[in-house]
Amino acid sequence: MNNKRNTSYYTERYRPQFHFSTPKGNLADPNGLVYYKNNYHLFHQKDGNWAHAVSHDLLHWNHLPLALEHDELGQALSGSIVVDKSNCSGLFNGGEGLLAFYTSTVGGEAQSLAYSTDEGVTWQRHKKNPIIENPGIKDFRDPKVLWHESTKHWVMVVSTDQTVTFYRSTNLVDWAYSSQFGMEEGLHAAVWECPDLFSLPVDGNQEEQKWVLHVSVGDNDETKGSTAQYFIGEFDGRMFHNDNDSREILITDFGQDFYAAQTFSNLYSRTIWIGWMANWRYPYQSPTSPWLGAMSFPRDSLKTNKQNQLRLVQQPILELDNIKSKRRSFEEFMVEQEPHTLDFSGTNYMLEATISWEDLREFGLRLRHGDGVETLIGVDVEYDKVFVDRTNAGMKEIIDRNGEVFPFGQRYETNYDASKGSIELCVLVDESSIEVFVQEGMTIFTSLIYTEPTNDGIEWYAENGTIIVQDLTITYLKNTWRDKSLGYDRLVTNVECVSLQEGETTKFLAKLKPDEAESQYEILWESSNKDIANIQHTNGQECLLEAVKEGEVMVSVKEICSGLSKNIKVTVHGKPTLAERIKQWF
Template sequence: MYYQEPHRPQIHFTPKENWINDPNGLVYFEGEYHLFYQRNPYGNDHDHMHWGHAVSSDLFHWEELDIALAPDELGTIFSGSAVVDKDNTSGLFEEGSGGLVAIFTHDGQSQQQSIAYSSDKGRTWKKYIGNPVIENTTIKDFRDPKVFWHKETEKWMMVLACGDHIQIYGSPNLIDWEYLSSFGKEYPSHEGVWECPDLVCLPIEGTDDSIWVLIVSMNEGGPNGGSAVQYFTGSFDGIFFRPNEQAEDPVKWADEGKDFYAAITWDNTAKTYWIGWMNNWEYAGEVPVSPWRSSMSLVRTLTVQQVKGDYLLKQTPVIPENQQKQLQEEPFTVQPSAYLEYEIKLPVTINVETKEIPNSGQWGFRLISDQEEIFTFHFDQEKDVYFFSRTAGILDFSKDFSKEITGSLKGQKVKNIFSILDQSSVEIFVNDGLSVSTNLFYPRGSIEKMQLYTEKEEVPFNGLSLEEYQSIWK
């Protein structure tokens, strides 16, 4: 029965069957959040790329719809974005009306940018008769257009991935595009091809200011190997993106886990939301799941926080108010080598508020299955790091399925840890989402216990809450 298979996520979007990867065409329109995505409707590998389609009213419960865009004589349908052309700047809609416009990469003899439009809330699409709208015969990797309206210049802007850099284009009508500028050749990292860019203006928390953030996915060279998402903060004047960072500065990672990629933001929303593909190109085609392959992360709200003179991305998961089983515990202390144990049933959220974190030794929590498999999150404040150990469960499908994954605390004392556990994934948000780690894991049994522990010094906590969630598929 669909959605009841082993390791099937219960609160993360997956298709009924077959392959998915990058989220595409994220847009809010007339009461619906649209999630398009890379889709092979014929099998469990990356091939025959279409745009799949799902909708939601709350960014949590999803309804899978029919294929939105299919391959044609110009090629298969690679990644892209969608916008609300409310003023009919494109002229593609009836006079006095607007609609949705999708901007995507045609992958054929070369990669070129094309558009399609919908007048029925994204249920059916017509491809523009003049495609491609940006031709290309010289650049091998020339893809993943992310488009937004720039009100200061009253133009549509496009950021486009071009192998080792990002190109920026402008258009009055989504059809006629002018090259404006490039960014990134001089910046790290270039171990892998740059993909799935986004350029968004985000509020700086605690101020009335905002800052531009350029997001770039990189298919190799992530902090724990393989694919990951980096970002730059700076300014954008409608032509040039100018970063705060210097070219020699360390890379900023949006998520330091192993399994968060190709994340982009929604168009036409008051707050800024994004979602990522929960997998890694090192082993995406080998993960031990069927009849579907791959899932999306939970949706997250994006803001920026200034920390010690730097601008850091802050991510808050979108979780609806819960009516299921809840456990709340008042202040307590965990003693060395004395595990504090709780029974849990996935999917579940674990929220821990810390009090005084020890400067030496490791502490954290362990997940234990009914087959005595142990998966551990442990923190080391002195070394400014935390680890996720997935040394148990199914591991033999890929040599690249890293067993221990590290993340940075970014020089901050641990104040809180919010973890979201599903049947085969964990998303952990440290210090209100200033540090995030998303990772897959594949227990042979069912996770049934969570234990808090400390190795050397006692750890006092201000509180803990556990909340179990019903499947979104019931």
């Protein structure tokens, strides 16, 4: 199925340009990630169904029809897929196929099985479903299945309230209980969900492996929403042993929006995972339409790193090179008292830099900067913190899933030894997200932002000291959803609709994307009714509009050469009467 329909495909406001998102409707947990017959398969939650997409490079995706839908056992909640190469299950007549393990819901959460002989396009439910009955608890879901080579058994790990439970099987249909892990281990602020279990080399040494057990932690007040944690230790095919103190909490991502991450199965030379870029405090409340939800950029080079203690390291997949466009390199510069505005504008790019300092209180860079809006990335040297701050990123509050006001604009931070005197940053910026990889992926922040597409500047600042910015490069990233174009394919504005009172004025701003096209362009502005709202002045990208009298008009924006156009709805209200003003005062 070819998704490169036309130049307007995936050009909506806030639509990710190089991250995965669904064309319309809800998107949640990644499910059943598997590499099979030269394709990456990404299934994901969509209202209790499994949606399906395929890609040859983890960048360019084709959407397929729903894979697993509701049946007589209810919803098909999160789970995993394995390739049954030797027909262990007896379901493939001596051949091979895909097995999907998922949570069904009728009669309580239980684990069920489906199988496919056509590369995941169509599925048959197993006649014995559910293959693992509910043991009498509320939360019993999200089965992750993997092959354990040492014991020659299949292993399933399932979320069981605030623990995980392990099962074993030789035929992938009949499962026996092995053990439970998690009681009094790690963070217990909410239910554990979407477990994953995989082995990784220590410092890239394939001869020294450690097991990583990963779980997401549901919505709670302690972490201001949902989060995710991991454990590093040993797994013998039956039991997991945590190498660290049971009270130690290892957070996967210090931003607010990385959840339910899963690794791809049947991918033996690499460990790659993708997470749901959202939070269970506000899962489907984003100001986007017709879609809700996106995935993180795929992360590779997952490995444990021996710097004092074993920690999980994550970096963007190497395939990122395939969508790199123009690259800008900047000479070394210093920032002292005055902010340093970079000669750059963009909303889809990768920024890499090394920053060093001696005496300093705080420094940072303001991304998606403009009109008083920005997302901060920086280091608080005085208090040894690295942070991402979206307080002024555009949307300060959101109505959460409970119908209450939640402070979306917050600062997120974690410890960083500022006595090192330097830091390395790699930042991926898309239309509505920022992913920050600190010190080659030792620390990660994933944050959604809802910043107007015309806010696209970068500014550096330093407080009470000086920083030196070295090896700064910014690489534009191509969109992965539309056919390549030599010119512009999007026209964006700072607003889509506005309300004014008679006599008020407002400024509109329009820009063409992608930013790296750099061709000359001419923008025309026009009001559909000058008697209601009249254009006072235009200056290329800018337009000054005056509200004249009560009514509604459309202000059209058009670029001559490309033919791209957009309309801004303007509603003009009459001036309030004296009685109305008195009522407002009291």
